[in-house]
Amino acid sequence: MEKKLVITKEMTIGEVIKKYPKTAFVFIDYGLHCVGCPMATPETIKEATKLHQIDLKKFLKDLNKATPHQNKFGTGQVKK
Numbered sequence: 001m002e003k004k005l006v007i008t009k010e011m012t013i014g015e016v017i018k019k020y021p022k023t024a025f026v027f028i029d030y031g032l033h034c035v036g037c038p039m040a041t042p043e044t045i046k047e048a049t050k051l052h053q054i055d056l057k058k059f060l061k062d063l064n065k066a067t068p069h070q071n072k073f074g075t076g077q078v079k080k
Helices: 014-017 021-029 045-051 056-065
Strands: none
Touching: 014 021, 014 045, 014 056, 021 045
């Protein structure tokens, strides 16, 4: 059964990082090193993936894996 996404494509980078700080590692893993940049924080997940040519569905899946809501370990760490 697929879990509901808590992070959506409409959310901004700043919103995601503020609410789920451990997702910063996912952004960095995807080459989005701008997670702390003031210019990037109002950008939506959809905009960022389009700009950086990242697969939106896969990125959202990995971001959501890093949240305590999706992670059975409750740590926010993605277990590969």
